Amino acid sequence: MSxxxxxxxxxxxxxxxxxxxxxxxxxxxxxxxxxVACKRAKPLYEGHNQPRVPLHNNYYDLSVKENxxxxxxxxxxxxIDGFAIYQYYSCGSKLxxxxxxxxxxxxxxxxxxxxxxxxxxxxxxxxxxxxTVVWEQRYGTEKxxxxxxxxxxxxxxxxRYIKVDGKPVYAIYNPWAVPKLESFLSLWxxxxxxxxxxxxxxxxxxxxxxxxxxxxxxxxITREPNYTFAHDEKLLEKIxxxxxxxxxxxxxxxxxLPRGKGIVMTKASYDRIWERxxxxxxxxxxxxxxxxxxxxxxxxxxYNSIIMQGTTAQKFKGYFKQLFRKAQDIxxxxxVINAWNEWAEGAYMEPDEKNGYAFLEAxxxxxxxx
Numbered sequence: 001m002s003x004x005x006x007x008x009x010x011x012x013x014x015x016x017x018x019x020x021x022x023x024x025x026x027x028x029x030x031x032x033x034x035x036v037a038c039k040r041a042k043p044l045y046e047g048h049n050q051p052r053v054p055l056h057n058n059y060y061d062l063s064v065k066e067n068x069x070x071x072x073x074x075x076x077x078x079x080i081d082g083f084a085i086y087q088y089y090s091c092g093s094k095l096x097x098x099x100x101x102x103x104x105x106x107x108x109x110x111x112x113x114x115x116x117x118x119x120x121x122x123x124x125x126x127x128x129x130x131x132t133v134v135w136e137q138r139y140g141t142e143k144x145x146x147x148x149x150x151x152x153x154x155x156x157x158x159x160r161y162i163k164v165d166g167k168p169v170y171a172i173y174n175p176w177a178v179p180k181l182e183s184f185l186s187l188w189x190x191x192x193x194x195x196x197x198x199x200x201x202x203x204x205x206x207x208x209x210x211x212x213x214x215x216x217x218x219x220x221i222t223r224e225p226n227y228t229f230a231h232d233e234k235l236l237e238k239i240x241x242x243x244x245x246x247x248x249x250x251x252x253x254x255x256x257l258p259r260g261k262g263i264v265m266t267k268a269s270y271d272r273i274w275e276r277x278x279x280x281x282x283x284x285x286x287x288x289x290x291x292x293x294x295x296x297x298x299x300x301x302x303y304n305s306i307i308m309q310g311t312t313a314q315k316f317k318g319y320f321k322q323l324f325r326k327a328q329d330i331x332x333x334x335x336v337i338n339a340w341n342e343w344a345e346g347a348y349m350e351p352d353e354k355n356g357y358a359f360l361e362a363x364x365x366x367x368x369x370x
Contacts (some may be wrong), residue, residue: 007334081334104155115170116173222280292341317362
């Protein structure tokens with residue numbers, strides 16, 4: 001699938017961790033999926049919207065193809081043009097690959113998509129555990145790069161795969177971590193051309209460790225709200241946040257958590273984050289605009305979390321309309337929403353018991369009214 005020249009594609013980040021796997025059973029507990037963290041979440045203060053419950057208790061299993069079909073049909077109905085599916089790949093080792101491989105192998109699952117390489121090691125940092133690495137992100141040699149490329153090529157050549165100027169989109173979560181990055185990108189581009197493609201449309205995620213420059217990449221993406229936390233805080237705000245965080249962390253660990261209580265680490269303003277997203281300058285046709293519907297990662301991190309304040313679907317609709325117009329004005333190829341189904345981070349478009357379909361309806365209306 002390719003975007004039109006007039007309107008950007010609206011793509012949602014897609015998390016495949018909603019089915020039982022042997023390694024999650026081993027690392028966490030029998031039957032562990034993302035839903036386990038969601039169900040265990042508790043309100044940390046009066047009015048805290050936890051636990052989040054999917055509409056009609058639809059705790060789906062993504063190893064079941066019809067559940068993926070339901071997601072895709074729902075996305076199409078409300079104007080989501082595709083999914084950016086997280087890929088976990090390390091020198092031939094794959095995690096959470098079942099949903100995306102089912103999509104690849106069944107053309108009737110017809111929502112466009114692209115791969116978003118989440119290239120980082122998995123650690124036991126959730127739920128207050130230690131920093132033990134349970135799955136290491138490795139990059140290997142040129143031979144390993146070629147094997148990874150050939151695996152991805154089975155997706156790139158698919159008619160449903162999202163392309164820009166004929167080039168398949170391949171986003172990298174931590175580009176700074178890839179050794180010999182320039183060689184990696186150059187060789188993949190060369191191999192793509194040898195395979196009959198015009199090249200790869202590489203997308204660079206701007207994170208805490210990255211300069212806000214495109215470099216060898218075709219485009220950058222401002223993944224939100226992470227980008228704003230990393231790059232748009234004023235110095236005094238950052239100093240206050242870090243100092244407050246360290247004091248609260250000490251008090252929680254030393255005095256409160258042993259007694260089953262705690263202080264919430266950080267509350268962030270929904271309106272302030274969106275204001276900075278919309279007012280950001282120096283963006284052009286090589287910028288993929290990122291946004292978010294909501295954010296609350298307390299199901300994963302409990303008191304050591306960031307919880308958005310003031311979120312409503314009505315606000316999201318107004319902000320998203322403005323962002324859609326901005327994307328049109330600068331010629332951005334797409335907007336990426338965080339996320340379709342990051343339930344344990346409070347970032348999801350799927351319907352829930354509190355808001356129903358309101359966030360999806362906001363996207364549909366924004367696109368229809370232009």
